[in-house]
Amino acid sequence: QAKTEGRAKACGYLPSMHTAAVWRLNLEQDLRLALEGDQLQLHFQPQVDGDGRIVGGEGLLRWLHPKRGMVQPVEFIPVAEESGLILDIGQRVLDQACEALMRLDARQLPRLSINISPRQFGQPEFVASIGRGIERSGIDPSRLQLEITEGVMIDNLIETIETMRDLKRIGVGLAIDDFGVGYSSLSYLKRLPLDELKIDRSFIQELDNSNDEAIVQTIITIARNLHLTVVAEGVESAAQRDFLLSNGCHIFQGFWFFRPLPFDALVAAINDCQSTA
Ligand code: C2E
Ligand code: MG
Ligand code: MG
Numbered sequence: 622q623a624k625t626e627g628r629a630k631a632c633g634y635l636p637s638m639h640t641a642a643v644w645r646l647n648l649e650q651d652l653r654l655a656l657e658g659d660q661l662q663l664h665f666q667p668q669v670d671g672d673g674r675i676v677g678g679e680g681l682l683r684w685l686h687p688k689r690g691m692v693q694p695v696e697f698i699p700v701a702e703e704s705g706l707i708l709d710i711g712q713r714v715l716d717q718a719c720e721a722l723m724r725l726d727a728r729q730l731p732r733l734s735i736n737i738s739p740r741q742f743g744q745p746e747f748v749a750s751i752g753r754g755i756e757r758s759g760i761d762p763s764r765l766q767l768e769i770t771e772g773v774m775i776d777n778l779i780e781t782i783e784t785m786r787d788l789k790r791i792g793v794g795l796a797i798d799d800f801g802v803g804y805s806s807l808s809y810l811k812r813l814p815l816d817e818l819k820i821d822r823s824f825i826q827e828l829d830n831s832n833d834e835a836i837v838q839t840i841i842t843i844a845r846n847l848h849l850t851v852v853a854e855g856v857e858s859a860a861q862r863d864f865l866l867s868n869g870c871h872i873f874q875g876f877w878f879f880r881p882l883p884f885d886a887l888v889a890a891i892n893d894c895q896s897t898a
């Protein structure tokens with residue numbers, strides 16, 4: 622009796638694993654098709670300073686699938702990473718970011734950040750491809766910033782630092798994304814040629830339970846001492862923003878201010894802000 626039950630359980634598990642594998646495979650195939658068409662669009666989440674002025678933005682990829690509807694990055698970025706498609710996708714993101722910066726002058730949008738996955742960052746051709754994208758578009762390289770996560774540096778710190786130095790030579794900005802949830806030690810932070818630190822959203826959310834107040838204060842202090850620009854991501858309330866501002870955070874990004882917007886809506890938001898300023 623117990624044996625049959627065990628088998629039934631095992632069998633019950635297999636089809637769902639199978640389903641997951643098929644789902645993933647389909648997603649990968651669809652992603653290839655998406656790359657050929659124009660289903661992958663970069664959206665833009667404005668970032669503001671303490672006075673509420675738009676001082677930059679983050680490019681966030683959106684996939685409008687013809688049948689599935691909007692597919693979120695948490696679903697397709699891991700698939701893109703594993704399949705290697707992230708390299709072509711990353712190129713697409715770079716091109717769309719440079720184009721957005723070309724269409725907006727520095728007064729409208731001073732800076733734009735894009736996310737770089739570990740697999741992209743580790744490519745021998747990576748630095749050159751960033752350089753080519755900037756050259757083709759003719760933008761001021763300091764207006765583009767690359768966000769990397771702590772996952773990038775655990776493999777080979779020396780190589781990571783070298784790649785980052787090469788990127789600094791091109792003139793782009795460098796940010797560490799999702800800070801605090803990865804593996805980085807404080808000594809790494811000191812050795813990396815970073816311009817900006819982004820406090821992970823999870824700490825900002827926890828501010829409401831006042832659990833993470835001390836952690837956030839400490840991160841801001843360390844970042845400021847290292848002369849990094851401090852950005853809080855996932856700011857969803859005035860209370861969070863006030864706490865962050867009074868503790869020295871420079872830049873704010875979150876639904877309280879703006880959601881990620883398609884390019885035209887970004888332009889409208891910028892015009893709105895400038896006409897009321
Ligand atoms: P991330 O780089 O940390 O991006 C911030 C994420 O937080 C975005 O999610 C953004 O929509 C979300 N967010 C911003 N403000 C708020 C807020 O107030 N509340 C909440 N709950 N969320 C907020 P999104 O767009 O779903 O992207 C998720 C992750 O996918 C990104 O995290 C990034 O790691 C990755 N990703 C997105 N676009 C790209 C891309 O072009 N290339 C690569 N390699 N990764 C990307
Ligand atoms: Mg990011
Ligand atoms: Mg982030």
Ligand code: MG
Pocket residue numbers: 799821822854
């Ligand atoms: Mg995050």
